[in-house]
Amino acid sequence: MQDDGRGQMPKVGGIPDSMSDVLSLVRMRAEFVCANDFSAPWSLSFRRPVSHFHIVERGSAWLKPDDGNAIRIETGDLVILPLGAGHVLCSDPALNPLPADQALTNATTRHGSAYAFGGGGAQTHVVCGRFSFAGVLAPKLLKVLPALIHIEAQSGRPLEWMKLTSHFLVEETRYPKLGSAIAIARLLDLLFVEAVREWGARNPRNLGWLSGLADPAIGRALSAMHEEPARRWTVEALADLAGLSRSAFAARFSEVVGQTPLRYLAAWRLDLAADQLRAGVARIGEIAATIGYGSEAALTRAFKAQFNTTPAAFRRAGPTSDEKAPSGWIGADRA
Structure with missing residues (x-):
């Protein structure tokens, strides 16, 4: 997010936007993004204490936080774990997971930059990534965000922003080309802002400050x-x-x-x-x-x-x- 040098974002249509002013000082920074073609059975554990996100491009999966119950995620869903919670992403919660680092090191690549991993069964395509926050307001924001934000594609109303942003993010990640790094960084920025807005709209009593x-x-x-x-x-x-x-x-x-x-x-x-x-x-x-x-x-x-x-x-x-x-x-x- 680009500000005017004073931490102030430009007005849109002349309307001041205090949320953008705050988020401009959060400064989300993408660190790693990859497309994955999983085939059942498969199970990965993510233990690095950094923020992660997962977008289900096609198919379905289970996501189980270390301190919570497994949730089903479907095609088009977005999951963000802003507080760096450890978790497992898998085809079946009963499986013993492999550390993500180890699994992706042993995976093969295909279709551009996608990694292929699993037992050859039902396919699930997921874009995974991790990010950090460099801005001075990040600690204050993280205090009010939940450990897990799940934005469902089929939530009872169309989420065109997520559909479009996710589509472009998947394309840039799966088929990288000149300029993909900056494009992905900006798309992740947008995805995070929209996810926080959506979560806030659904949980107005949990917004804190x-x-x-x-x-x-x-x-x-x-x-x-x-x-x-x-x-x-x-x-x-x-x-x-x-x-x-x-x-x-x-x-x-x-x-x-x-x-x-x-x-x-x-x-x-x-x-x-x-x-x-x-x-x-x-x-x-x-x-x-x-x-x-x-x-x-x-x-x-x-x-x-x-x-x-x-x-x-x-x-x-x-x-x-x-x-x-x-x-x-x-x-x-x-x-």
């Missing part, structure tokens, strides 16, 4: 803070934007977001600062000015209180291992 983004009144205030982080916002001004009295706004904001408006604003400014420091372009004093701090010293004090390090030290540390761009990840890594 994200529920503020869906609340019309609170959403207007959030969008305003995202759009103008340097402005000297007051609770009164935000309440006017929300169309509520000061007391009603303050109470409602704290209820749905989990913190007061000005505490949220302070945390948002520091998240923006961390994101810009990671980018390594602007000077610390310039960052301070763009997010509402009067001086570099003021930003440094607030930043150290929030992140237990100074902006300069945070920038020098550079990206973490999870943030470094992977290379050759389409069909090159077996996991």
Whole structure:
């Protein structure tokens, strides 16, 4: 997701979008994607503590989380395990699984970049992949997401977004060509955003602080803070934007977001600062000015209180291992 350099996404049709502002600082990064042609009986275990996804291209399978019951997944279904939960993907939950790394190492390749594995019975085609989150808001988002998101293709209403995105993702993965790496990265970005939206629409009471983004009144205030982080916002001004009295706004904001408006604003400014420091372009004093701090010293004090390090030290540390761009990840890594 590309922002305008301040953590703010462009308006679509002039409408501010606080959800996109937040997700732009999550920065999902695809690490490995592969197409698989499984034939029964087959069973793979995924144990790496990273986020995974599976799209059933054709056929059906079982997915069993380590700490939950097996679920049936059918053609067109999407499963995302954002918290890195261990799980088994198989034709029959009674089978003993092989580690995915081992199984794919021994698999043969066919049809472009697809791996073939199994006993030669009923066919199931699945695109599997893993991803990580590099952005500063990722930990906050992961706190409210479930261990497993299952978006069913046959859910009682058409999900054209999933059908189209999955189709293009499958094609780019199964038949890679010039530009496939960036195409797959963008498609996964879109798939994740849409899956979170769909999950949130189906589970509005489980959104935690994200529920503020869906609340019309609170959403207007959030969008305003995202759009103008340097402005000297007051609770009164935000309440006017929300169309509520000061007391009603303050109470409602704290209820749905989990913190007061000005505490949220302070945390948002520091998240923006961390994101810009990671980018390594602007000077610390310039960052301070763009997010509402009067001086570099003021930003440094607030930043150290929030992140237990100074902006300069945070920038020098550079990206973490999870943030470094992977290379050759389409069909090159077996996991």
